[in-house]
Amino acid sequence: MKSLLFESYGTSSVLKIVEENIPSPAKNEVLVKVKAAGINPLDWKIRNGDLKIMTGNKFPKYSGCEFAGIVEKLGTDINENLIGKRVFGFIPNTMKQGTMREFICVPRSSIAIIPNSRSFEEAAGIVIACTAAYQAISELAQAKAGQSILINGCSGGIGLFALQIAKNMQLKVTGTASGEGILVAKEFGCPNVIDYRKTDLLANNEKFDIILELSGRMPFAQAKKIMQDKSVFINPSPDLGSIIFSIFNNLISGKKIKLLMTKYSQEKLILLTELMNKNLKIKINKIYPFSDTIKAYQETEAKSPIGKNIIKFD
Ligand SMILES: NC(=O)c1ccc[n+]([C@@H]2O[C@H](COP(=O)([O-])OP(=O)(O)OC[C@H]3O[C@@H](n4cnc5c(N)ncnc54)[C@H](OP(=O)(O)O)[C@@H]3O)[C@@H](O)[C@H]2O)c1
Known part of the structure; x- marks a missing residue:
């Protein structure tokens, strides 16, 4: 699978898309095929080294905190019927894995079901x-x-x-x-x-x-x-x-x-689900294919989007 990473702090020029193995879910995790991921200022603050005091000097690091996708595989402790479900959520440690990749493993507590009326792009853009x-x-x-x-x-x-x-x-x-x-x-x-x-x-x-x-x-x-x-x-x-x-x-x-030090939790994902079921509007500024992720970061860092910029996966 393809994954976005960086091996030193710097501008978007340090980003690269590499080939990695598809991860296996731990007992309490699900494997998700990512369909969309949102871009956030936190992604480049980490990558630029602005938060070095907290993020340290261990590389490679990954980018992206929010995603939407389809559950492909369950950890052995998960007994729910989640395979094939459309889910959205956050990643507990973006630097270890990130959401700018074709597959991710996340704890069950980091996902919720996307309402039928909403697209992957909308659900990915709401979380953070x-x-x-x-x-x-x-x-x-x-x-x-x-x-x-x-x-x-x-x-x-x-x-x-x-x-x-x-x-x-x-x-x-x-x-x-x-x-x-x-x-x-x-x-x-x-x-x-x-x-x-x-x-x-x-x-x-x-x-x-x-x-x-x-x-x-x-x-x-x-x-x-x-x-x-x-x-x-x-x-x-x-x-x-x-x-x-x-x-x-x-x-x-x-x-x-x-x-503000936002805490992301399943409780908050349920709140977001309720808001999506009501009339919350989600403005998508631009959708980029995953192959254009580096360009997407360049453009988003140069000019704040109106609403959200989103990466779309096949
Ligand atoms: N602590 C946390 O938990 C947490 C969580 C999420 C985000 N954040 C932080 O929150 C901040 C905002 O995030 P965001 O995703 O909303 O960023 P964003 O999408 O880049 O939005 C920034 C907004 O500021 C506007 N702006 C630029 N210059 C301005 C000026 N001189 N006066 C008034 N408005 C101006 C931009 O409008 P234009 O279109 O005119 O440029 C844009 O609407 C970022 O610093 C982010 O890192 C913190």
């Missing part, structure tokens, strides 16, 4: 971004109906899910986007979309109860100017410095910093 959006708004910010939220970067992977979740929780939603992203964010129900290229939000008087900062371009030091006295700033890309700073800040300020 929608779980992160839900966890940020519902669990970290503990948002309540009537509160105001700024989703800074509302047309990307997390953003389009975040604005649907926030609207559903009856928050007052403002989003920022640019170009075609503005139109899509409006189509996805965002009542107030600001073009960040034309309007400096920090110069406005409007203050928010919650800021979900997805752009990587509005640090807390700036954002606090447009936060209510008691409010929450969600940082989805915590590093050591921001972890330490948040501890001190949260002791003395009503403007709290919450660090």
